Amino acid sequence: MPELPEVETVARGLRRMLPGTRLVRAELRRRDIARIGAADWPRLEGLEWGAVERAGKYLLFTLRRRTPRGQGRPAWRLMIHLGMTGQLRISQAGEAEPAHTHAIFYLENGNQLRFQDPRRFGRLGLLPLDEETDIAEADARLGVAPGREPLEIGEAEFIELFRGSQAPIKSALLDQKRLRGVGNIYADESLHRAGIAPRARGISRPRLLRLRRELRAVLRAAIRAGGSSVSDYVNSEGERGWFQMQHRVYGREGQPCRQCGAKLRRVEISGRSAHYCPQCQRLG
Ligand SMILES: [Zn+2]
Incomplete structure (x- = not known):
């Protein structure tokens, strides 16, 4: 998607x-x-x-x-x-x-x-x-999701959105009423870059700040690469994006983590798949 x-x-x-x-x-x-x-x-x-x-x-x-x-x-x-x-x-x-x-x-x-x-x-x-x-x-x-834009949200607001959330962080990131525009790919990629396990909850302030930085960096890098073409995505001129080449976890289950070599896993969280490294990503 x-x-x-x-x-x-x-x-x-x-x-x-x-x-x-x-x-x-x-x-x-x-x-x-x-x-x-x-x-x-x-x-x-x-x-x-x-x-x-x-x-x-x-x-x-x-x-x-x-x-x-x-x-x-x-x-x-x-x-x-x-x-x-x-x-x-x-x-x-x-x-x-x-x-x-x-x-x-x-x-x-x-x-x-x-x-x-x-x-x-x-x-x-x-x-x-x-x-x-x-x-x-x-x-x-017209039904446009009311959440905040990830590339515009400040540090304090980001902490406010996710601090004390009872949902696993992966599900909270996908909730379009909090942030809008983040889906499975960029939730998984930013959590790996921030070293946070998808099931983590009650995440500390410094780690949430790191997540905000990594999320924004990964979204910007993906825009520069023209997006990810994992299935049939093409832009308005019919061209594919290239960011899938830089995916660290999304769609790479069973393959070695590019950071530590551990075998990447895929699990279901609230009906959505989550790709992560059991070694690099920690709970809480
Ligand atoms: Zn790893």
Whole structure:
């Protein structure tokens, strides 16, 4: 599943392509992936793409009316969550359309922004912006997770979020109401780098501070590498990421730890798999 670095990579690609471009038409082929605002898609015709943002694992777009004097006010908020296998790619008009293409945004330059998702865990949502509904309100109604951004959170807030948590640290890191954007890969990788076992709880302040540093470092390194392509993740230009080459534990069970040589393990914690080194990672 695409996590923060993969979604950020897609957002960066789209930021280079979309803002200021006119949307000729928006075609939604499956209503079940767009539970909010499916009937409103025809109303996007002729609008212009504004800002492209990311919040956790959510891609957020504003669409605005073009006025003779330049940019109009934001008129719509569009949310796209890639789910497990969702891809959002810019394609040329004549390019063969992949199977499981559920939505197409036709751009004025002839390109298409296509959303494809074989497993259909992805979600799209659309809401009008008006006096009553500002962007923050729209995002909340579109289901954007309320947690803090890991790359923005300060030390004191981070400690506050995890200190005294009764849940194993691995589960707490995945809880999108605390931090948003961290999934299985980057939770496992940051816990190994911080030397904390996934089942640990009641973690001391200095070790939580180390976890915050390692989490931010691993997310930044992954963004620089274009994300991790462990299954079918590609960016908006169809290119794979390379951070999987730098994974220390995720997907490496049975292989030797790159730090100490011990055999890496995989366990289930609250229904999610956790990869870790029994020697380098300590409880508490
Ligand atoms: Zn080790």
